[in-house]
Amino acid sequence: MTFFILKRLLGFAVTLLVAAAVIFYLLDLLPGDSAQFILGINASPEAVAKLRVQLGLDAPAFERLLGWIWGMLHGDFGISYTQSAPVAQLIAERLWVTLPLAVFAMIISMAIGLPLGILAARMRGRAPDTGIMVLAQMGIAIPNFWFGMLLVLVFAVSLRWLPPGGFTPWNEDGWKALRGLILPSLALALPQASILARVMRTALVDVQGQDFIRTARAKGMTMGEAVWRHGVRNALLPVLTVLGLQFAFLVAGTIIVENVFYLPGLGKLIATAISERDLILVRGAVIVLIVAVTAVMLAVDLLYAVVDPRLRQGGGR
Incomplete structure (x- = not known):
């Protein structure tokens, strides 16, 4: 290990x-x-x-x-050409918007995609399975910025439940800051939840035909008990791979979504720096995003060892 x-x-x-x-x-x-x-x-x-x-x-x-x-x-990313401020300071200010946005989107994606994928696998070939897969295909086809505009029309313009855009700093009003990230998080999460549901369904359908599921059924377990106690964990390996990749897509998607919702995050900072040719700021911001994505991929690799003991044994040798 x-x-x-x-x-x-x-x-x-x-x-x-x-x-x-x-x-x-x-x-x-x-x-x-x-x-x-x-x-x-x-x-x-x-x-x-x-x-x-x-x-x-x-x-x-x-x-x-x-x-x-x-x-x-040593923590010195240089000085921004255009803003005459330390790049590390500019990035740190914007990370408090981008990272919570990506994390919230990931949590929403898992909360929607995993249960729907499990339900579709359990109802394979029946109406719920077909309906979930149709919705998932639509979610994959529609871009996240289009989801964002639809969400604004419904929840901000028509129902007036949530703000249409902008961001209140966390230290001023944490509740307003959280409400300001709900619609952008949903816009980012829905396409990724659709992908996650399809991957979870496929992995679980494959697992249901394995010998250990039949052995569990022969011992008296129902199919639901066998799938939940033995099948889900074995189906998580491909899902973990997708989760790691999804975080990269979520971080990249913040560049578009932050501009749609006027969020002062890292994505908007990068877009502004590119337009002003502030290359040192672009380099610093992009490398921070790469560190975040690579760290998540590292965490996924370590989770493989937790889920699959064979990797621990192979790594130990």
């Missing part, structure tokens, strides 16, 4: 290093000059050259990459 964990931690570190290098060089290859963009097209070449030196853009790319990684390891 110790070897299994160490191997996963090493993979986590290597993934982050490779991702940091890819992000840095891809953004560095973008056409245009950040110093020229900041000063405007009418700036003199001398002023542009001086600003490039101040921003450190005159140094070789590899040297700037190492300096960026070393600074991040």
Whole structure:
């Protein structure tokens, strides 16, 4: 088990290093000059050259990459070109919107998708199964921003139960902040819940035909008891994989949803930084999202070992 964990931690570190290098060089290859963009097209070449030196853009790319990684390891993400503020501070302020949004969406997705998938598998071939799969297919086909607009029309405009957008800081009014994240979380969660329901149904249908389910039935268990006590845990392995991938989609989806609901989160910060060509801010924000997604994937790998003892034994050897 110790070897299994160490191997996963090493993979986590290597993934982050490779991702940091890819992000840095891809953004560095973008056409245009950040110093020229900041000063405007009418700036003199001398002023542009001086600003490039101040921003450190005159140094070789590899040297700037190492300096960026070393600074991040010490909590220094640099200074934003356009906002003249530490990038770490700007990111920290926005994370209090984006991470709760992604976590709430994940919880809603599991709360909807897993029970519906289990119900569809138990009712395989009957009307509830067909109805759930039709709804799931519709949920997969409809984009989350369209769900967001429909939710605003129903719950904010027509019923007036929830705010249509905006965000109140947590330290001012926690309840208002939570209410402001309900509709965006639902918009993000519904397509992912549809995928989760289909995966859970397929995995559980496959498990129901296994020998250990028939053995449990032969011992006197009902099908429901056998599936709940033995089938669900064995069906969780593919579901855990999807959950890890879903978190990545949820984090990426916040960029669109935050703009739809006017949320001051990390996604909106990235979109603004891209439009203003604030590359150091883009790099810092994107690497934070990658760390969050990679950490969740690491947690999923460790959960595999909890669910499947064979992985623990293999890792120990």
